[in-house]
Amino acid sequence: MLEAMSVLVGGALGGMLRLAIGDAAGRWLGLGFPWGTLVVNVSGALAMGLLAGWLGFPAEGAPSGAWALLGTGLLGGYTTVSSLSLQTLSLWQQERNIAAMGYMMATLAAGLAALALGAWLAGGLA
Template sequence: MSIGLTGLLLVAGGGALGGMGRLALANLVARRLGAAFPWGTLAVNLSGALLMGLLAGVLGPSAPGGPGPLWQLLAIGLLGGYTTVSSLSLQTLTLWQQRRIHAALANLLATLVVGLLALVLGWWLAGGPA
């Protein structure tokens, strides 16, 4: 897939907005629920999975002619900058190093399993085919 200057700018702009959204939501959730468990990152990743499902149901990443500018802006840029596997990995490692093995495994399972369910829910809410 080749991408032109417009596509690069759409992804960059969306990524900047997504990163700011991630920071805002993660901090809000951490202030409300505490920092003993990475609730903020979990909230970001699960809401990102739900939103990606909605986008996939509405825009479809494999639309004829390939993904368009709106997909580049929202799915690749905004949600790519919003969700974060690197924070998930680091926080899980930190829990593991603190010998909080159950919390580390719960963080992984909640993100992966509930994240997949959130994506499917988003797809379904958008009217995606069964």
């Protein structure tokens, strides 16, 4: 029950943080491209790398209390595949095919690089 509550609280906080940071990034970088979701997903990947480096990568099975709260809850609520997918489809429907493909590639490449950087900064990768 404590683990479920940790995910619930972390997810609620992560969702609110996603809204605040995504909106701020969109206002700062412009609304013609889904910058807010890109910033959120890449910063979430960096945070996940830092978390994995500090706590160790989660083992198979049930996560620890810290993983439940921070990894599954907070960062799960913060990052978003559904928005990424919807915004990519929207770009595609607007016939902005290069922007749609670039958005997906940038998210994947920058996300993986940010995850590795976070884990390295936290001492999790040798």
